[in-house]
Amino acid sequence: MLKRLTPWFFVLLLLVSCSNEQEKEQTLTISAAASLTDAIEEITDIYEQSHNLSITLNIAGSGRLAQQIEQGAPADVFLSANQKWMDEMENKTVIDPSTRINFVTNRLVVISKKGTDPLPSIQSITQLEKNEQIALGQPGSVPAGTYTKQGLESIHLWDDLEEKMVFGNDVRQVLAYVESGNVTYGFVYGSDAASSEKVSIVSELEDDSHDAIVYPAAVVKASDHPDSARDFVDFLRSEEAQNIFSAYGFKPVEEREG
Template sequence: MRHLIRTGLASLFLLAAATTARAQEITVFAAASLTDAMTQVAQSYATATGDTLQLSFASSSTLARQIAAGAPADLYISANQKWMTWLADQDLIAANSRHDLLANALVLIAPADSNLAPITINSQTDLTKLIGDEDRIAVGDPDHVPAGIYARQALENLGQWDAIEPRLARADNVRAALALVERGEAPLGIVYATDAAIATDVKIIATFPENSHPAITYPVAITTGQANPAAVKLLAWLLGDDAGTIFAEYGFNRPATSPKTQ
């Protein structure tokens, strides 16, 4: 894998000028579900290199649109392929810099004090029977938030979307959906496994079958015009073992497939 990463980044290093000794400031736009992990990554990276990461977290769609509107991001980490491809289609992603960075899972959560027991989700599961007549299931907005898009795909594949769609509490991002369940404002929520792992006031009721939705992968790329030495160095570090250890501590896995470049 290290060989593939070195090969994929080689052209970027050729384009970049020699790195100076002066500490650099690098702006990273990252999906909201990466808030805790990337905050730790930034601290470790600053200690290791002296470079400072300026982090901006929001839904992947919001960040992609900001980049398209001219926001000065050096690196972008999306929670799905759709929004990275959307930027690539507009030539806003640097050539050969796109890689699949992380993998995640989709889970059903409830408040920690809920009397709901763990269940197995399949095509026979009726989630509406787990909530009251006036209750809602918290989820990132399926129209644009990656976690919500994955949730919709899973529910459609399980034949439940039509019944559940009117019962959703649509949040601006996955962390907002998590907060609704943490505060007890929603009896159920659909979030990433990593979000549930960092929350103290929720519990996992079930994990959605892997085959019910596309693989949850987080692509990373340098934005067009920002393939400078500092950004290239950070990208290589994110794909390496030091960052991988930190991501693993927050429940993220590396993708099963080789890194994707574009």
């Protein structure tokens, strides 16, 4: 015997269908510092597999990302390579400060194309030939460039090297300059050096010569999915995510701060 379905059944079916469709269509936009590229791509792939959502990555220098978000570009989570840009976003009430965490740290190294001999000391970098150049991120907008300037100023090398500097829009561009042989040396993070088979570390700036390289994360206040965004931020401190960061040359926050 054919059973008659009430109109309420169809209303309920429609509501469930719409709800499921909304969940499937949920997309988080993660604005992440360029130095996080390889690690964050793997982490977001894993996160998508275990959560009913998709993730769009926006990769650039931290300063550029902060400006984009402040100007209204869609973003749910901001991952910065330094505290300065996150502080600015918090001061301008662009991010939710209750969600802010530090999730990894890094170190600053000098790289050159594979096969280059290590520098006897960082000071010996001043012995470049006339046509040789050094690449680093723009100090005003790229955290790696800011750290580099601090480090070189602390050992009184900035003025000696400034005329040989080539500035990149983010740390990955600096890496590309060195890989291509367009410059002799570049200042990048240890994680960037580890990501390339074309370069080697020839020197390193001491940690105490610049601000601590600590990466903060936070949910953007304008996020359309604040709960999911908060969950993703929390996931960055999980053992699974931290193991991935470690594999790409990053270090735990406790290790750097201690």
